[in-house]
Amino acid sequence: MAGREQFEADLNHIKEDIIALSNSAVDALCEAIDALFNQDLDLANNVIDKDDLVDEQEHTINDQTILLIAKQQPVATDLRRLVISLQVTADIERMADNAKNIAKSTIHLGEGHRLTIHPCIKEMRDMAINMNKTAMRAFQYEDISIAGKLSDMDDEVDQLYELIVRDLLSETATNPEKIQYVMQMAFSARYIERFADHITNIGESILYLVKGKSYKLN
Amino acid sequence: MATATKTQQISIFNTNEPDKGKTKTIYSIENFNLWYGTDQALYEVQMEIPENKVTAIIGPSGCGKSTFIKSLNRMVELVPSVKMSGSIEYKEKDIFSPKYKVEDLRTDVGMVFQNPNPFPKSIYENVVYGPKTHGIKKKSILNEIVEKSLRGAALWDEVKDRLNENAFGLSGGQQQRLCIARCLAIEPDVILMDEPTSALDPISTTKIEELVQTLKKDYSIAIVTHNMQQAARISDKTAFFLNGEVIEYNNTDKLFSNPDDKRTEDYITGRFG
Numbered sequence: 001m002a003g004r005e006q007f008e009a010d011l012n013h014i015k016e017d018i019i020a021l022s023n024s025a026v027d028a029l030c031e032a033i034d035a036l037f038n039q040d041l042d043l044a045n046n047v048i049d050k051d052d053l054v055d056e057q058e059h060t061i062n063d064q065t066i067l068l069i070a071k072q073q074p075v076a077t078d079l080r081r082l083v084i085s086l087q088v089t090a091d092i093e094r095m096a097d098n099a100k101n102i103a104k105s106t107i108h109l110g111e112g113h114r115l116t117i118h119p120c121i122k123e124m125r126d127m128a129i130n131m132n133k134t135a136m137r138a139f140q141y142e143d144i145s146i147a148g149k150l151s152d153m154d155d156e157v158d159q160l161y162e163l164i165v166r167d168l169l170s171e172t173a174t175n176p177e178k179i180q181y182v183m184q185m186a187f188s189a190r191y192i193e194r195f196a197d198h199i200t201n202i203g204e205s206i207l208y209l210v211k212g213k214s215y216k217l218n
Numbered sequence: 219m220a221t222a223t224k225t226q227q228i229s230i231f232n233t234n235e236p237d238k239g240k241t242k243t244i245y246s247i248e249n250f251n252l253w254y255g256t257d258q259a260l261y262e263v264q265m266e267i268p269e270n271k272v273t274a275i276i277g278p279s280g281c282g283k284s285t286f287i288k289s290l291n292r293m294v295e296l297v298p299s300v301k302m303s304g305s306i307e308y309k310e311k312d313i314f315s316p317k318y319k320v321e322d323l324r325t326d327v328g329m330v331f332q333n334p335n336p337f338p339k340s341i342y343e344n345v346v347y348g349p350k351t352h353g354i355k356k357k358s359i360l361n362e363i364v365e366k367s368l369r370g371a372a373l374w375d376e377v378k379d380r381l382n383e384n385a386f387g388l389s390g391g392q393q394q395r396l397c398i399a400r401c402l403a404i405e406p407d408v409i410l411m412d413e414p415t416s417a418l419d420p421i422s423t424t425k426i427e428e429l430v431q432t433l434k435k436d437y438s439i440a441i442v443t444h445n446m447q448q449a450a451r452i453s454d455k456t457a458f459f460l461n462g463e464v465i466e467y468n469n470t471d472k473l474f475s476n477p478d479d480k481r482t483e484d485y486i487t488g489r490f491g
Contacts (some may be wrong), residue, residue, distance in 0.1 A: 004489060074487065075450065076474060076476060077487065080475075
């Protein structure tokens with residue numbers, strides 16, 4: 001295989017691994033939200049345990065990327081492609097950390113807390129899943145028009161987060177004894193909002209890859 | 219993009235910034251064409267080579283980069299049947315003007331070649347060959363030139379105790395630095411380098427690259443290289459040649475991070491050539 005073909009194959013391999021890693025982060029988010037709504041502490045613990053696998057996979061992708069930089073000494077778009085691979089992988093790892101934090105909140109809330117989990121949290125989760133799909137499509141095809149959509153999508157997540165926080169604040173005003181539980185719920189909403197922010201960062205990385213300049217999406 | 223209004227641009231690399239301070243032009247090339255017989259090797263080359271900077275010329279084999287660099291000191295005229303049009307001005311004087319003596323040009327413009335080519339003489343005699351040709355005979359002045367030139371070429375410490383030994387006894391890297399010293403001995407303003415490290419090992423290559431960085435304080439350097447990492451490391455400006463045309467001439471940082479032309483990107487990322 002000629003040098004360039006091998007390089008393309010190695011780049012594709014890294015890209016596939018990154019997309020798989022983002023799916024793991026989304027799976028972790030879904031399981032964490034299920035655990036939160038169902039008061040399923042086993043599932044929450046499972047999410048926390050599985051985060052080590054994400055960290056491991058992050059290191060593997062980083063090692064592969066650094067090795068490829070060393071071996072191929074890429075320039076221009078190829079170099080940016082590998083640099084953003086490191087950035088995107090770091091963002092996905094942080095996404096998975098946010099899912100893990102939701103699982104930790106679930107454990108803090110414990111079983112039988114009789115608290116109604118704000119239904120919009122599920123809506124935020126769905127938005128985040130959708131954002132990840134968009135980001136990964138933009139990443140796969142290096143498409144900045146798709147990446148640009150993440151800005152508006154992130155705004156919607158932020159608006160929903162603000163709505164949840166407002167509702168929870170009025171809840172604490174009427175039921176101050178619930179404050180510890182309500183706080184954990186607010187944290188969970190915040191973790192999804194941060195999850196979405198990292199997806200927006202991925203969009204920014206794609207813009208940098210294609211345009212060679214930095215742009216802000218949030 | 220729908221989000222354009224809120225999209226904020228931040229510059230990471232200041233690659234589009236003009237050179238800080240006023241950079242003087244040493245060579246001004248306009249609409250330069252060159253033919254070997256009926257084969258056209260260079261097409262409408264348009265470039266300004268800055269003073270006291272390193273300008274790299276890159277491109278695939280046969281793209282005209284060596285022809286171009288050899289035009290800058292009129293060495294290309296040694297090839298029979300060569301024809302040219304357009305102009306090359308060195309310090310605002312047309313180098314092809316009948317009034318311009320080629321000897322004067324080559325005193326100002328030294329050249330280092332791909333393979334080290336010392337004369338079969340002592341190290342000392344290699345360095346003083348040019349000054350002697352220019353009529354310098356006084357031993358004390360020649361000694362001074364030898365030390366200054368060898369120091370300039372970062373070779374003095376390695377050879378100061380064996381100046382009378384044959385230059386062929388030096389390693390390839392040392393021989394190449396001796397050729398640079400020989401070039402410096404005539405006190406040129408410009409040094410042209412045609413793939414000066416392609417026959418050298420990595421350590422000798424590093425020494426030459428470091429030397430180029432030092433030399434640019436006092437000399438303007440144009441270097442043809444096949445090694446793109448080398449061009450990226452040592453040059454301030456880079457010209458990408460393809461099929462005799464200058465496809466892109468840009469600040470090196472810009473050309474290697476975000477080139478303007480797709481063909482440049484394809485070449486530097488190894489998609490062809």
